[in-house]
Amino acid sequence: MRISEQKIEQIRSSVSIVDIISEFVQLRKRGKNYVGLCPFHNEKTPSFTVNEEKQIYHCFGCHSGGNVYKFLMEYDKISFVEAVQELADKTGIELELEKNISDEQQNELEELYELNNISARYFSDQLLVNNEGEAARKYFEERKLTLKTLRVFGLGYSLPANNSFISFAEEKKLDFNKLITLGLVGRSEKGRLYDRYPGRIIFPIFSPNGRVIAFAGRKLDERTPGGKYINSPETPIYIKGRTLYGLSHAKDEIRKKGMAIIVEGYMDLLALVQNEIKNVVAVSGTAFTEEQVQLLSRYTKNVTLLFDSDTAGINASMRSIEILLGQDFEIKIATLPKGEDPDSFVNNFGKIKFQENLDKAQNFLEYQTAYYESEGMFDDSGKTADAIRELVKPAALIKDELKRSLLIKTIAKKFNLREMLIEAELNKAIKNISTLESTQQRRTNIQQKTELSDAGNKDISTTLINLQTERDLIKLLFEGDVEVIKYIFDNLNFDDFKDERHQEIVKKVSAHFLQKENIEVSLLLDEFQDEKVELYLREILFDKHSISSKWEELLPDSQSEFKLFNYAVEVVNKMKINILENLIQQNLQKLEQAENEEEKFELIKLGNELKNERLNLLKETK
Structure with missing residues (x-):
């Protein structure tokens, strides 16, 4: 599918990148930027930065960055078309897709999604249709799950025979390398392929927008090798610490009720949903993470923790309280009678009793005080x-x-x-x-x-001063108005920039400016084929690399086009001085090697001209 460039830009320009990212990340204004904890790696100190004016983001920790489409693609693990579609839905802009045969080939992420989808249907069929799925059906019946629940959550079964899924995959001609990546198939040291989930019930795990991204397999028979659960490894479409089980089914109800119930396990969640308690998500065997909290904050800032009443559940509640408070959540903690979990309680006592228990939830201070009291910490x-x-x-x-x-x-x-x-x-x-x-x-x-300055070429004439001057000029191209941009391009050539990365950036900016008569940073970033250069440009725009202290005087409060134009003249002159100094040095080297007086005379004359030109520029720059 192809989307016209005009439509892509119309949708992008109709949203604020700050508003979109704020649905996933808690941002705080800092100067002209917004900062928050990066959703793409673990960090305690915010290094994730969003610039509303340029409509781009950049993380100084993991170097992730780009425009609003790139953010959605990376966060939700979706394709570019899906990211555009998501924003189109938000803005109410009708999206017209143009079919193109060459574009029909799915990208690698789409192939992984499709393989998971095919596999989920296969596991579901083994549970609901295959006679060999009787043991799994009996298990779910004993756990009081209805056929409707099994279908809604796509629950399945992997047959005990070690090669059942492999035989299916061979029949369907599925890509085994990708199945290995997804953790559906394993390969032994001797190269033998094997099913990873034989004899296990299967819980498909969905992304917030409802796509199958992973699986968890629970063994039915204690004699089955391996732990109680086997989970998918992290893949290009699945990061465990950023996933909440059941969120795709619960998000609308969470928004409607203005709060979410957080439980530990799959069966806890399924039992509650089956009893019409639908605003619930599960951390599913992982410690509650900051990334999960950031994900949940997209839908609510009010949560009730409902973990098991054993020591592990209490410790999980304590850890979760700290993470949630750090993200500005309102927290309550519900407790169940000893020996009960949400699954057993709601099935034994019903929805009304469960809701009564939920209504008695304590705030975090009451909960922690009660716990410390039970531990005898107030005895002396x-x-x-x-x-x-x-x-x-x-x-x-x-x-x-x-x-x-x-x-x-x-x-x-x-x-x-x-x-x-x-x-x-x-x-x-x-x-x-x-x-x-x-x-x-x-x-x-x-x-x-x-960090070493990876200058991009080995020209010894490129000094740190040259690099700073070149970076200042690049910065001016993005901060200045049309007059500033034209002045820079009228007075300098591409090859005046000695750093190869700077040359590439300036060439891209020039072509972009000639075409659009302005510079749209969020669009320009997509034009770079070399990811390292694109990253380097983002770092310049977000001031990671050394920039002249002059910017502190000019930006952000006292910025004016007049000041920026004057500064552009100053920096262009500085660049010309750098160029002249290099020419003077080269001329001196030639003078030392000159073999006759006539050649020496011409070189001395040229040297004096270069020095005079440099002197005039120095006077103008002061």
Whole structure:
């Protein structure tokens, strides 16, 4: 399928990249940019930056970046066409797809999605149709799951015979290398292919937009080799820590009710949904991650944790509280009677009793206080002080000062202490967090400063001063108006830029400017074939590389086109001076090698002309 360039640009220009990314990432304004924790790698200090004016994003940690389409493609693991379609749906712009035979070939991601889809249908058929699926059907019947639930969530079964799925794949002529990538098939050290899920019930895992991205297989028979669960490995379309089981089915109900229930396991979720409790997602065997919280924040900022009442469940709740508070969530924690989990409770006592229990959910302070009390931490003054410090720590993660202040009052009143004491402990906790973040930021800065300047060519005339001047000129091409851009191109040639990356960037900008008479950064980035150059340009635009201190005077508050034009004249002159100094050095080398007086005379004359020209430019630049 092909979409016209005009339609792509119409859709892109009708949305704000800040608004779109804010659905996935909590962004805060910092200067002219917005910053937040990167959704593409784990980090404690925000390095993910979005520029609304240029409609691009860039992460200084993992180097991800691009325009709004690139973000959706990378975050949701979808194709370009799907990203355009998603934004078209948001904006209400009708999308017309032009068919083109050469474009009918699916890209690699699409092939992986299709293989998962075919496999999910196969597993479902083995459960619902094949006589050999009786054991799995009986298991689900004992767990009180209906046929409707099995169909809605695509549950399946992998037959016990080791080669059942492989035989199916051979019959359908599926790509075994891709099946291995997806974790549906394994290969032994001797090269033998084997099914990865024989004798297991299958839980397909869906992306937020409803595509099968992975599988989990639970064994029915304890004699089956391997652990209780076997999960898909991480693949180009699946990252475990960024997936919430059931979200594609629950997202509309979560939005409608304004809150989400978070449970641990697949069966917990299925039992609740079957009992008409649909605003529920499961972390499915992984510790609750910041990426999952960011994903959930797209739909709500209110959650109720409902984990098992055993030690593992309590520890999971404690960890989740900290992560959720750090992302500005409102949190409640529901508890179940000892020995119960959401699956057993709702099946034993019904929806009404379950809802009554949910209504009794505690806020995080009440929950943690009750836990510390059950652990005997309030039995003596030493333990009580430790418990209070533990209660204060999560409060340090709350960014809203009013909420923090109210929490201080609550803790002080509960333990009959002066607010000043609690506030002092809170400040210590905040300081500890700030110190940790500052240390991590310093490490990042040191790493960036110690990176070697990969200049892109080996011309010894390219000095750090030259590079900074060239970078300033590139920056001006994107910050200045039409007059600034024209002035730079009228006074310099492509080969005046000694760094090969700079040459490529300037050539692309020139062609783009001639075609559109302005520079659309978010479109221009897509024109680079070399990903390293595209990344390097993003780093210049987001000021990673050394830029003249002059920018601090010009941007962002005091920027004016007059100032930028004057600065452009200054930098162009500086570039010309650099060029002249190189020519003077080359001329001196030739003079040393000259063999006759006539040649020496001409070289001396040329050298004086170059020096005079340089002197005039130096006077203009001052």
